Amino acid sequence: MATGLKFLIRPMIHLPHLITDLALILASAGVTMLIFKKLKQPVVLGYLIAGLLVGPNFTLFPTISEIDSIKIWAEIGVIFLLFSLGLEFSFKKLVKVGGSASITAIVEVISMLGIGYLTGILLGWNQMDSIFLGGILSISSTTIIIRAFEELGVKSHKFATVVFGVLIVEDLVAILLLVLLSTLAASQQFAGDEMLMSGLKLTFFLALWFLGGIFLIPTFLKKAKKLMNDEMLLVVSLALCLLMVLLATAAGFSPALGAFVMGAILAETTAAEKIEHLVKPVKDLFGAVFFVSVGMLIDPKILVDYWFPVLIITVVTIFGKTLSSGLGALLSGQTLKHSLQAGMSLAQIGEFSFIIATLGLSLKVTSDFLYPIAVAVSAITTFTTPYFIKLAEPTYLGINKLLPEKARNALARYSAGSQSISGTNNWKEFLKKYIFIIVTNSIIIIGILFSVKYLTPKINNDFVNGNYGDIIIIVVALLLMSPFLWALAVKKIHSTAYKQLWIDTKYNRGPLITLEIVRALLAIIFIVLLIGQFFSPIVSIISAVIIIGISAIIFSSRLQSFYSKIESRFLANLNAREISEAAKRADELMPWDSHLAYYTVKPESDAVGKTLIELSLREHFGVNVALIERGKIKLKIPGKDERLYPGDRIAVIGTDDQLKNFEEFIEATSYKETDANGQSVSLHPITINAHSPLLGKSIKASGIRENAFSLVVGVERNNERILNPDSSFTFEKDDIVWIVGDKKTVQSVIKGEPS
Structure with missing residues (x-):
């Protein structure tokens, strides 16, 4: 009996104030969030009001006990x-x-x-x-x-x-x-x-x-x-x-x-x-904890005052x-x-x-x-x-009426002129690449120099002392810096603009040579800064010149190879998400649900002996013939006068419904391509940017069919999708163009190179 009473009167377990405060914060936040959701107002305002209600400046409701602890939670928020x-x-x-x-x-x-x-x-x-x-x-x-x-x-x-x-x-x-x-x-x-x-x-x-x-x-x-x-x-x-x-x-x-x-x-x-x-x-x-803590700091008296x-x-x-x-x-x-x-x-x-x-x-x-x-x-x-966003258009109409006609015309001309300003020159293109190489490699080298300055005292105190320790640190730092020093001082700037500047006039050659010398001097300065932390300036300068010379003559190819691997890894990582998203879009068979399917033409087919223009497959079925295989002959993106013969294997692009109707017409047996070489024709999305050779050209003028033996099957523009665009269709900036053809030849046309 006594034991039972002792159990009943046992003191309650004490909860830390942090837990009770957190419970109060989340409970108040939950209630106000529901109310503000119902009122269709931003939840952030609900959190602020919740903080005001449970804060030290409002005593009607239970109040937070330890403001300092909540501030730590808010900082995490x-x-x-x-x-x-x-x-x-x-x-x-x-x-x-x-x-x-x-x-x-x-x-x-x-x-x-x-x-x-x-x-x-x-x-x-x-x-x-x-x-x-x-x-x-x-x-x-x-x-x-x-x-x-x-x-x-x-x-x-x-x-x-x-x-x-x-x-x-x-x-x-x-x-x-x-x-x-x-x-x-x-x-x-x-x-x-x-x-x-x-x-x-x-x-x-x-x-x-x-x-x-x-x-x-x-x-x-x-x-x-x-x-x-x-x-x-x-x-x-x-x-x-x-x-x-x-x-x-x-x-x-x-x-x-x-x-x-x-x-x-x-x-x-x-x-x-x-x-x-x-x-x-x-x-x-x-985030809820943070915004509630923001509300706690609101003092209603201050707002009144x-x-x-x-x-x-x-x-x-x-x-x-x-x-x-x-x-x-x-x-x-x-x-x-x-x-x-x-x-x-x-x-x-x-x-x-x-x-x-x-x-x-x-x-x-x-x-x-x-x-x-x-x-x-x-x-x-x-x-x-929300009210100001709604009022924006009526406000514009009112202001536009009040403006003199000259002012309206001047604004329209300025807007049109600003939007159409584009283009570049060879110097601008070259300097952009030049500065990019200088800045990116210099940042990494400076980062290594900072690390050396920070770690040297620790290494000398804990591991190695004296000149031997200094030499080891310099050698390790130079090994880390070497690919970036090579890129800074020696790497060729592969640019059409550079070649054009060199060829255009002899007056360009002096500045170009000067810029190359500046790169080399900058690399020498970085080496001097490294060695100068341990030895005299004279020793540092002589060592820097010798190191640059040896690296350029003996180790240039190895450093180039190593730097190329680093650069490739960086660019692959940088573009990985975009490549992945593009692959997903391709896996989804284009925005129009189109894809490639393969067929064998039967001898009894009505299409036998007819040209592609006579068949009018695009007009009747919405499909395009991307490839004809005839024995060992492969006709990529066949012309309009090409005929179909018994036994031809054809690759056709279209949606599921389009391909089903086409198959019934041609009386062909679809087959799965098993030859790896047969997959040379595939679907490629490309984006038209400001430097694309296709920008401003029509499909016909672009030479995609003639030069790359490829076919434009669709274009995405401003979230609109255009299937089978006409040959007079002109490419604009930010267009996403879907092309069927061989990857290498498609890339050659995109880059403006001869295929």
Whole structure:
């Protein structure tokens, strides 16, 4: 009996406050999320309100016990939010966004940094509050815009393409802002040289991490693919994320930067979509904690006291971002209508603004009122965004009526002229390749030099002392640097532009030779910097010249071979995702569900003895004859006057239904191709870029049939699909052209080479 009573009155097990706080956070977040989903409002606002309700400034509901612990969870949330953003970002997307989006984003960000700063000064705020306000107002919300576009059904509109490009550029600018604001907060003053050095340091480390990451990580994931299930892939991805966070922190950057960079690196791998899918629940969980913690810092009393600044900053945000984004788009060559639509779509602030505001608080350089003001402005502009997107077109119509005819014509001419500016010259093409070789190899070499400087004291203290240790370090470093030094100093720049410049005029040869000498001198300087860490300048210079000379004469072919392998591996990893996606599209048998099928013509077929033009197979059945095999003779992409004979084996392209109807007509027996050589004719998708020799040419003028013995069976343009285009069809930039033919001959025409 006593034992039973003792059991009943046993004290309750005590739960750590962190667990009870987390339960309170997730419960409040879940309830508000359901309410805001029902109201069809952004869930982020629900999280903010949940944080306000369970925070220390609102006592009606149970309150969080340990704010500091929740801040740690929130910091983890920022890391995973930025990691997920990197997975969606991709540096290659940044390259592809084009000048229009880049100009728009740069004009908007610079304008809002200035407008935000001036607004803070006019409100009587101190300099740091004003600077951070400019940063908060400069970045628009990707989440809110995408949601609004989906609900309004405007994602496919032309102005939406510009907006998405602007958001991609802004993502990278936001990362740069985090670094620059951190530097500014540390120095407490605007030092131009220090800010410039921080920008250069950021650019260097981004490039170094990207080059190294693309070379190593996709290869590692590919090798380990057979061993990885979903659980292992998730653990490995998060481990890579946190390792890059540690690396970024050690280099003096924020953890968020490291997470973003690793996400961007993984975005180039074939596992990117799977990783994004696996990480999403983790990101959603910690993201919810982050946004709820943001809400906890909102003090309703401050909002009441600062209602006027909230109102002023909201108006400044809406009109400032509309005007600056619209002006940027207009300057980039967009029409007045599209510029206004883009500007009014970007008139809000969001998740990155919270992160910048949090940075100011964590570094203790901003006032307490700035954070809740930023959250309040974000909440108001989130509600106004869909209405401004709807009002964009009526606003344009009103402004267009008010504009004088001369102004309308001038804007139209400027837009048309900007859009049509294209073309290049030989010097531009050559310098682009020259600078690329210099920059990429220099970054890797400098990275090795930094590593030597950092590791040398540790190696000498722990392993080897004296000159022998120094010589070993130099030899190892030179071995690591050698392929990149060879590429920097000796590698030939294979370019038609280079050859043309050399041939065109003798006055080009002097500058070309000078540029080649500059490359060699730069390689010598890097070797001097390495050896100079251990020996005198004279010894370093003499050693550098000897090393370069020996490498160029004796080891050139070996270094070339080794560098080619490194370059091939890097490019294969860089393009792996695109190649994989192209293969998937080919596996899906084109967007039109077309594919190759093989038939043998029977003697009794009505097609026997008739020419292809007489049969009119494309007109009657929608199919194309890609190959005729007649004994040992193979007629690839046969001409219209070619006849069909008994026993001919033909390869035909079409959809399942088209091929079924064709088979009934020709009374042929389909067969499976077993001869490997018979598969020489296949389906190839190619993309027309700005440098393609096919750009602006019609199918007939392109020589695809005559020169490559190939056939254009379809074109994708602006999400529209054109099957069996006419011979007068002209190729435009970004067209995806589907060609049936031999791979080698197709590639020769694409590159503009004789087949």
